[in-house]
Amino acid sequence: MWKFSLVALVALVLGACNNPQQQFSVAITNEVINPNYIGNGVQWDAYPEAEIWGAAVSDKDWNTLYKRLDFMKPNYVRCLINSPFRYFDAETGAYDRTRNIEPLERLLQYCQDNNITVLFGEFNPPTWDMKDDPKWITMAADYLNYLVNDLGFSCIKYYNLFNEPDGNWASTNGDFYLWKKMIYAFHDEMQKYPGLAEQVKIAGPDIVKDYNNSASPYKSYEWVEQTAKQMDDVIGLYDIHAYPGQHQVRSGAFAEAIKIYKAQVPADKQIIFGEAGYKYWRAEDSLLMQEYERRAEANPNTKGSDSNMLVYDFFYGLDMPLLAMEVMNGGYSAVAAWMLDDAMHSQNDAGNTEDIKLWGMWNILGEEVLDARGRRDTSLVLQLVFNVPVFPWWNGHC
Secondary structure (H helix, E strand, O other): OOOHHHHHHHHHHHHHOOOOOOOOOOOOOOOOOOOOEEEEEEOOOOOOOOHHOOOOHHHHHHHHHHHHHHHHHOOOOEEEEOHHHOOOOOOOOOOOOOOOOOHHHHHHHHHHHHHEEEEEOOOOOOOOEEEEEHHHHHHHHHHHHHHHHHHOOOOOOEEEEEOOOOOOOOOOOHHHHHHHHHHHHHHHHHHHOOOOHHHHHEEEEEEEEOOOOOOOOOOOOHHHHHHHHHOOOOOOOOEEOOOHHHHHOOOOOHHOOHHHHHOOOOOOOEEEEEEOOOOOOOHHHHHHHHHHHHHHHHHHOOOOOOOOOOOOOOHHHHHHHHHHHHHHHHOEEEEEEEOOOOOEEEEHOOOOOOOOOOOEEEEHHHHHHHHHHHHOOOHHHHHOOOOOOOOOOOOOOO
């Protein structure tokens, strides 16, 4: 009961901070909304660009990360790689599963030691023209087996082959049938490694709620529907992404909108939000968008093309738990905040420290790389924020 009272308190504070006239109703019940809940957590990728930026993540930085994560207590981590930063040498085309493995090992070891469920995978194929190449599938499956069976990272429970395959920014460009073909190919390749398919289940379709690609045969919710109808035999976990607006979540519209996705999932399977955050392009959030654009223009570390400039604000640290509550109440089984650390990615992973994807709770390389331009580090904030047991992962922006 204590845990649920804290959730109610957060909701009431949120209402008071936003609008004295806005009220939130929170019902406390003993009803089990979703059994076998996987957990809440973050997108935590293994710093693919760090050395290009000019500073590898040091032992001191890793220890700082571990201390902060100990405080956050995530139950679920989504960790994706870009293979040219890991096992694939773009210059030679050679496959080397030990290449640049140390940061990924350190990340996965933390998850292993702390019983954190990991959804692992790849953003895209090694090169755009390898999107339907069996060579990629062979490398990707071998690499997964190396991590799980050879290195012993049994924390990896799920695998994601393409990131957001419905998007025009993905190598698939919304081609459902290409994605389906490659998922089956990966599933078949997994069978070559004893025990791998039993330990790791494929997640999909990993599409973006509220986004419809004109090149795709299906709308976003139809990707989930068709995955269930055509591919349920190889899908172990259903997965979508969502970036709602503040008004959409606070008004209750988001809670209604996500029902159609959950309704497509077979009764014996779970569905999660592999990524979640806020975007302010909707008309109701126009004032927030104006502030977003003002900050992006003034910030020396990002162009704002793929960032959230309002993660610094108190209200964002309350909006994310509210989103998590809607996810849990909606029968979903996990949610990961995009993302943990601003040191993970620049736009298009080009290594440009003046166009960072600024979404995280801190930048662990802020002192080493960005100090001259003004670094961002929220470690002090982390010491001050509440730690709610129901969703202890969101502690970075309050």
